[in-house]
Amino acid sequence: MTRKRGEDEANPYTSGGRRRVSRRDFLKAGGASLAGAALLGAAGCGGGQGGSSGGGGSASRPIQVTTQQDIPHTDPALGYDTLSWPVIHATFVTLITYNKSGEGFVPWAATEVPKPENGGHKYVFNIHKGLKFTDGEPVNAQAFKYAIERVLDPKTKSPVADFYTNIVGGAAYRKNPKGDVKGIKVLSPYRIEFDLEKPDQTFLQTMAIPPASAVPQKAVEKAGPNFDTHPVGSGPFMVKQFSHGSKLILVKNKSYKNPSGSPETTEAKSNEIDITIGISPTTEIQRVESGQNDYAFDFPSAQYNQVKNNPKYKSYIKSAVSNTLWYLFYNTQQKPFTDPKVRLAFQYAIDKKRIAQVLAGLVVPTNQILPPHMPGYDPSIKGYPYDPEKARSLLKEAGYGNGFHIEFWDQNTSDEPKVDQVIQNNLSQIGIKMTLHSISFSEWISKIESGSAQAGVGAWSQDFPDPSDFLDVLFNSNQIPTNNQSHYSNKTVDKELAQALIETNHKKRLAMYQKIQRQILADNPIVPLYNQKAVYFVNPKLKGTDIHPVFYQIYQQWYLT
Amino acid sequence: MAAYALRRIAWVVFTLFLVSVITFLIAFVVPVNPARVVAGPNAPQSVVNSIYHQLGLDRPLYDQYLSFVDRAVHGDFGRSYRTQEEVLPTILQRFPYTAELAVAGVIVELVIGVTTGIVVAVKRGFVEGISNLFVLIGLAIPQFWLGIILLFFLAYKIPLFPLGGTGGLKALILPALTFGITGAAFYTRMTRAGMLEVLNEDYIRTAKAKGLSQSAVILKHAFRNAMRVVVTMFGMDLGYALGGLLVIEEVFGWPGIGTLAWQAVQNQDIPMIMGTVLFASFLIVAANLVIDLLYPLLDPRVAYD
Numbered sequence: 001m002t003r004k005r006g007e008d009e010a011n012p013y014t015s016g017g018r019r020r021v022s023r024r025d026f027l028k029a030g031g032a033s034l035a036g037a038a039l040l041g042a043a044g045c046g047g048g049q050g051g052s053s054g055g056g057g058s059a060s061r062p063i064q065v066t067t068q069q070d071i072p073h074t075d076p077a078l079g080y081d082t083l084s085w086p087v088i089h090a091t092f093v094t095l096i097t098y099n100k101s102g103e104g105f106v107p108w109a110a111t112e113v114p115k116p117e118n119g120g121h122k123y124v125f126n127i128h129k130g131l132k133f134t135d136g137e138p139v140n141a142q143a144f145k146y147a148i149e150r151v152l153d154p155k156t157k158s159p160v161a162d163f164y165t166n167i168v169g170g171a172a173y174r175k176n177p178k179g180d181v182k183g184i185k186v187l188s189p190y191r192i193e194f195d196l197e198k199p200d201q202t203f204l205q206t207m208a209i210p211p212a213s214a215v216p217q218k219a220v221e222k223a224g225p226n227f228d229t230h231p232v233g234s235g236p237f238m239v240k241q242f243s244h245g246s247k248l249i250l251v252k253n254k255s256y257k258n259p260s261g262s263p264e265t266t267e268a269k270s271n272e273i274d275i276t277i278g279i280s281p282t283t284e285i286q287r288v289e290s291g292q293n294d295y296a297f298d299f300p301s302a303q304y305n306q307v308k309n310n311p312k313y314k315s316y317i318k319s320a321v322s323n324t325l326w327y328l329f330y331n332t333q334q335k336p337f338t339d340p341k342v343r344l345a346f347q348y349a350i351d352k353k354r355i356a357q358v359l360a361g362l363v364v365p366t367n368q369i370l371p372p373h374m375p376g377y378d379p380s381i382k383g384y385p386y387d388p389e390k391a392r393s394l395l396k397e398a399g400y401g402n403g404f405h406i407e408f409w410d411q412n413t414s415d416e417p418k419v420d421q422v423i424q425n426n427l428s429q430i431g432i433k434m435t436l437h438s439i440s441f442s443e444w445i446s447k448i449e450s451g452s453a454q455a456g457v458g459a460w461s462q463d464f465p466d467p468s469d470f471l472d473v474l475f476n477s478n479q480i481p482t483n484n485q486s487h488y489s490n491k492t493v494d495k496e497l498a499q500a501l502i503e504t505n506h507k508k509r510l511a512m513y514q515k516i517q518r519q520i521l522a523d524n525p526i527v528p529l530y531n532q533k534a535v536y537f538v539n540p541k542l543k544g545t546d547i548h549p550v551f552y553q554i555y556q557q558w559y560l561t
Numbered sequence: 562m563a564a565y566a567l568r569r570i571a572w573v574v575f576t577l578f579l580v581s582v583i584t585f586l587i588a589f590v591v592p593v594n595p596a597r598v599v600a601g602p603n604a605p606q607s608v609v610n611s612i613y614h615q616l617g618l619d620r621p622l623y624d625q626y627l628s629f630v631d632r633a634v635h636g637d638f639g640r641s642y643r644t645q646e647e648v649l650p651t652i653l654q655r656f657p658y659t660a661e662l663a664v665a666g667v668i669v670e671l672v673i674g675v676t677t678g679i680v681v682a683v684k685r686g687f688v689e690g691i692s693n694l695f696v697l698i699g700l701a702i703p704q705f706w707l708g709i710i711l712l713f714f715l716a717y718k719i720p721l722f723p724l725g726g727t728g729g730l731k732a733l734i735l736p737a738l739t740f741g742i743t744g745a746a747f748y749t750r751m752t753r754a755g756m757l758e759v760l761n762e763d764y765i766r767t768a769k770a771k772g773l774s775q776s777a778v779i780l781k782h783a784f785r786n787a788m789r790v791v792v793t794m795f796g797m798d799l800g801y802a803l804g805g806l807l808v809i810e811e812v813f814g815w816p817g818i819g820t821l822a823w824q825a826v827q828n829q830d831i832p833m834i835m836g837t838v839l840f841a842s843f844l845i846v847a848a849n850l851v852i853d854l855l856y857p858l859l860d861p862r863v864a865y866d
Contacts, residue, residue, distance in 0.1 A: 066814075070824060072643065072644075073644075078645075154608050154611035154612070154615075155611075155615070157599050157600060157608075157612050157615075159600055161608060174608070225640060225645035225646075226645070226646075228644065228645050228646075229644070229645075229646060243654070243816070244644045244646060244651070245655075245816050245820055245821060245824055246655075246727075246816035247816075276726055276814065277814075277816075278810075278811075278814040278815075278816055278820055279724075279725050279726065279814035280725070280811070280812060280814065282709070283712060283724050283725045283814065286712075286713075286716075286717045286724050287724045287725070290717060290720060290724065292723065292724055440829075443591075445597060446594060446597065449597070
C-alpha cells in the first residue's frame, strides 16, 4: 500500500489493487516546507515555548492532530493509502484484524480466525451477534458479502478490486456485476463462506485490511457518492465531520462493544480526535511543541537530523522503518540492460549512503527487496559496495567502455529530484549519460503503463505484511509493465512464486520466498535503494501511538494522560 | 450607460467562455488518463475502461465540452474525480473562507498602502525614505516567507495568535497582515503617484489660496481625485484575492478555494480544476466590471455613452 497522503495524492494519489508508492510520504511533505525549515532549526536551537508544555489539558479534551495532505477517503471501498486506512480502521469493522506485530491475526467481527478448508479453497467465518452500524443495521454476513461485491463492482471505482478476484465468480462479477458472487455464500445470518478459485495464503490478509470492512447496504445506497464523506460504520469511532482539505473529526462510538475482548479490537480510549488538514510541516511541529496539537504527521526532512539530535525533542519523535522499498529499475529486455554485466555495473555504481544523506537520514539504505519488518527479510544479504572503479571495468568488459546514454523517468515531487541527481552524478562517473525526465505522478504512471520507460526510480509500500506483496507484485512476469517495471521475466521465479503462494507451512513458505528473492537479486533487475522511515512528532502525553506495521496509526488506542 | 453595461457583460460572458475552452483543452492535452487517476495505476484495464466510459471520456472532445457547458449553465459542474463531492457546492463551501481572508487582507492593504501613499506624497525627506524602504521590502518579500516569519514570531515565539488554521478573528489577523503588507506597497506607489499628479493642479492651489486647512485640501480635494487609480487597483486586487489566495492559504492552512484549486491540480481532478478556474475567473471579471461601472460615480468627468 502506498503512503499516499496523497495525491495522491493519489498524490495524493493512490494506486490500484497492487500498488505503487505514489509519494515519499514524510519526505515530500517535509521538502515542501524547506523555506520554513530554517526557522524550525532556529526553534530547535533554543527557541520555543518549551518542550515541557506538551499540550497539558485534561484527558477529556479532544486529541488534536495535524496533517498537510488531505485524507483521501473514509469509504472502505475507496481508501487505499496510509492516511485513509487508519481512519477506516477506526470507524469500520473487518472480520479479522492484525495483531500488534502485524504478523498474525486476531478475530474481530468473526468469532475466530478460520482455518482453510478443502485444500485451501474454502474459508468459513462465524460472526459475533450484536454488532451494529451506527444507523442501527446489524453487522452480519450479508453486510460483509455486500461489502466485497461492492468493491468488485466497477461502478464503485474501487482501486482494490483486484484483491478479491480469486473468490469464485469475483472476476466475472467485476466484468458484469449482476446477481451474486458465487463464491461468497451467506450460510446463515451470522455465518459466511468464501470459496476461492485457487488456494491463496494471502486471502486472510485481504480479509484483514480495510476494504473488507462491513458496510450497511441501505445507508450506502441512500448516500451514493456522498457515503465517502458521510460514512456509516460500526467501529470504535464515528466520523462526526469530514470536510475535505480542512477537517476530519472522529468521536467515540459509544454503541461499539469490543466483540472479542482482545486489545487489538478495543473500544476507543478517547472521546474525540480532531484532525486538522492543510497545515505546513514546520507549523505542525511548532504546534505540537507549543501544546496546540498532539500529533504531527509530517516532518520537515531538511531538519530531521538536527531535531532528532536535540535532547529536548527526544520524547517527541516516533519513528519506525516502514515496509517500503525504493529502487532503480531498467528495462532488462532492452539493450544495454539485456547484458548481466551492465546490470551488475549499476549495482556498484550507485552510492546509496549518499542518497540517504541527501534525504536527511529519513531513509535507510537497503540491498534487498524485502523491507526489514517484512516476514522473509534476509539479514544475510550483504549486497554490493559502492565501487565506481569496479562498475567501470564491468562496463568495459560488456563492451561499453565509452559508456552509453539512458532516458530516466522519475516523479518531480520535492525529494525525488534530489535522489535523481545523485544517481545522475554516480552514472556520469562511469561514463553513462542520463537524461532525466522529472514528471508528475500521473504522467509517470502513464509512462510506466505504456511500458516505454527505459529506466527510472520506482517505489513500493506494502498492502499487507506478506513477502508475496513485494516479490510477486514487482517481479512476476504477469506484472509487466505496470508493477514489474524492469520487464523482468524468469520462468523459474514465476513458477516458484505460484508455489509459494499456496504453501501452507509458514516456515517453509518463508524459506521459499527467501530463495526466490536471492534468485531475483542474482539476476539484478533492479538496484534496491532504500527503505523509508515513518516519522511523527508526538506530544509525550499522548499514549498508545505505537506505529503499527499495517495501519501506522490505530486511533482507538490513543489517549491523553 | 445601459448600453455600455450590456457590452461589458457580454465581454464577461465571452471571457468566461474563452477561459472555459482553454482550461478544458489544457486539461485534456495533459498526457494523463483521468480514468487511470480515479482507478489507481494498478487497477485492471477493464476497470479503467469502465470508469473511462462512466466519465464520458470516450465521447468526442467537442461533445464533452458541450455537455460540460450545458450542465455548467444549469449550475452543475460535476463531481470531483478524487473526492466524489459535487464541485460547485464544494467551492461555495470553501468560498467564505477565501472571502473573509480576501476582504480582511484588502482592508489591511488599503489602510497601510493609502495612508503611506498620501503621507509620502505630502511629506518629503526622512519620511519619504522610510516609505521607499517599506515599499521596496513589501515588493521584494515573498508572501510565503513573510507568512512564515509572522507565524514564527507572533504565533510561536510570542504566542499571540494561533499557529495556522481557522477560527475567529485571531486566526484571521496573521494571514490578512501577510496579504496586506505585501500588497500595500503597490497601493503606496499608486496613491503617491496619483496624489503627486493631482497636487500640482490649479484647483489645489485655489483651495489652498482660499485658506482651507491642509488636511481638508489633501483629503477632500486631492485624494478624492487621486482615488480613481486606487479604486481601479482595488477592483483588480479584490478579484484576484477572491479568486484564491493560494500561497497564503497554503502557508496558514486556510481551507479556501486557493488550496482547493491547488489540490485539484495536484490530483489532476479535471472537474474541480474547471470549477475553481471558472469561479476565480468569474470573480475577477465581475470585480472589474463593477469597478468600471462605478467610475462615473467616483469621477463625474467619466461618462459612458
